[in-house]
Amino acid sequence: MAPLIAQMKEIFELEQIAESDVLRDYDLWDSLSVISLLAFIDSEWGVTLDAEDITEVNTVGDLWKFIETHIANRTQ
Amino acid sequence: MFLKFSNCSIRDVLLVLPVVEHSYLEDMGRFDAPLSRSKKLADVMGYDKRRIVSPDTCSSDLAVFGLQHLFDTKVILPHEIDALIVVTQTPDHFIPPTSFVIQGELKLKRDMICLDLVQGCAGFILGLIQAFMLLGQQSIDKVALVNVDVLSRKVSSRDRNSFPLVGDAASITIIEKGGNEKIWASIKVDGTGRDALIIPAGGMRLPSTIETSVVHDDGNSNHRALDHLVMDGSAVFNFVQTEIPLLISEIISQADLTDADVDAYVFHQPNRFMLEKLADKMKVPHSKMPMNVVERFGNNSGVTIPTVLATNLAESLIKKSGQYCLAGFGVGLTQASLLMRLGPLNSCNIIEF
Numbered sequence A: 001m002a003p004l005i006a007q008m009k010e011i012f013e014l015e016q017i018a019e020s021d022v023l024r025d026y027d028l029w030d031s032l033s034v035i036s037l038l039a040f041i042d043s044e045w046g047v048t049l050d051a052e053d054i055t056e057v058n059t060v061g062d063l064w065k066f067i068e069t070h071i072a073n074r075t076q
Numbered sequence B: 001m002f003l004k005f006s007n008c009s010i011r012d013v014l015l016v017l018p019v020v021e022h023s024y025l026e027d028m029g030r031f032d033a034p035l036s037r038s039k040k041l042a043d044v045m046g047y048d049k050r051r052i053v054s055p056d057t058c059s060s061d062l063a064v065f066g067l068q069h070l071f072d073t074k075v076i077l078p079h080e081i082d083a084l085i086v087v088t089q090t091p092d093h094f095i096p097p098t099s100f101v102i103q104g105e106l107k108l109k110r111d112m113i114c115l116d117l118v119q120g121c122a123g124f125i126l127g128l129i130q131a132f133m134l135l136g137q138q139s140i141d142k143v144a145l146v147n148v149d150v151l152s153r154k155v156s157s158r159d160r161n162s163f164p165l166v167g168d169a170a171s172i173t174i175i176e177k178g179g180n181e182k183i184w185a186s187i188k189v190d191g192t193g194r195d196a197l198i199i200p201a202g203g204m205r206l207p208s209t210i211e212t213s214v215v216h217d218d219g220n221s222n223h224r225a226l227d228h229l230v231m232d233g234s235a236v237f238n239f240v241q242t243e244i245p246l247l248i249s250e251i252i253s254q255a256d257l258t259d260a261d262v263d264a265y266v267f268h269q270p271n272r273f274m275l276e277k278l279a280d281k282m283k284v285p286h287s288k289m290p291m292n293v294v295e296r297f298g299n300n301s302g303v304t305i306p307t308v309l310a311t312n313l314a315e316s317l318i319k320k321s322g323q324y325c326l327a328g329f330g331v332g333l334t335q336a337s338l339l340m341r342l343g344p345l346n347s348c349n350i351i352e353f
Helices: A002-011 A031-045 A051-055 A060-075 B024-028 B035-045 B059-072 B098-105 B123-135 B191-196 B233-254 B272-282 B301-310 B314-319
Strands: B002-005 B008-017 B021-023 B049-051 B083-087 B113-117 B142-149 B169-177 B183-189 B264-267 B322-330 B334-342 B347-352
Touching (some): A031 A051, A031 B035, A031 B233, A031 B272, A051 B233, B008 B123, B021 B024, B024 B035, B035 B272, B059 B098, B059 B142, B059 B347, B083 B098, B083 B123, B098 B142, B113 B123, B123 B169, B123 B322, B123 B334, B142 B301, B169 B301, B233 B272, B233 B322, B233 B334, B301 B314, B301 B322, B301 B347, B314 B347
Parallel strands (some): B083 B113, B083 B142, B264 B322
Antiparallel strands (some): B002 B183, B008 B169, B021 B049, B183 B334
């Protein structure tokens, strides 16, 4: 999860990102952050999420679980 | 699906750009977004300037202007056009087809083929494929392919997602018999993705009414009516990242070539960000994939590929021959690719309308 946290600090311009943070509550949560996040997740883990997937995810921790599940599904 | 062609070559390319230029930051001034955020978006996505037509300019106006210029400069004579293909999503009318409007305006000959194709992002490729097929006929020596859209007229000025990046343009490509190089094409379609890029109302499924012209918030502060274009950026992004690398690697291997043999990847331009990510995924150096059309002219739909030819590659194309991989992807969902040699072209110019 560390690479995700690091990248999210950059995208949302925050010093701290916690697992329990609600994504939609970030000040800089907009279409730019969403697409930057999706692009990062794709290049880092080869997992393609779309904006719909993102709406089903609530916290940073949920997002990480989502990514992990996709990685696991892919390697099967 | 793989297609193969031979004995066809592109002789001329003309790009017709509307003279009116908008700036992204000025456009964004109409929305609530803070300036610093808009600047960042412009920086990351690659938005700056775009060209749009006046509200009463139609596709045939741009096409007639361009063809007349080719006649005036003797690039081609009217009677030499054996087939006119017009690829557009913004026809002058439902009926008759816009190719007929153009044929009538320019008094082209009667003994010819006029054909409209409804295609967008992959429209240059689909148009070329159609031209190549027509050139297989003995009676067809020269085809004029027009790619044109005035899509800015179908975008809501309050749609922050789409308004600041859509551009208008037309291109005219003259294709003729000749050349002994092989041309490979590949097409794949996925109609289950039809909602990714759609104008919901105005056709027969949902005719235009007072209701369909009413602007609503889509939940993300983008305001548009059912009569307006709606684009799902992240669906297109995912589609492109997932499908295009495979489309390209397949066509290159079909032709028994490698990436090293390709001089440039001339791709449809949704925006620079998407092309940067695609190039990285394909392990193609950015220098081999021109990606700055949207920041200069806007996303002009089926004309982005000819825009690359007439701007980024004009000098090379006039001077010498090269191996090019073209690809269009988007509305439909369509993905189409062409691997062919291009150049030296007889002419490759830009005019303003």
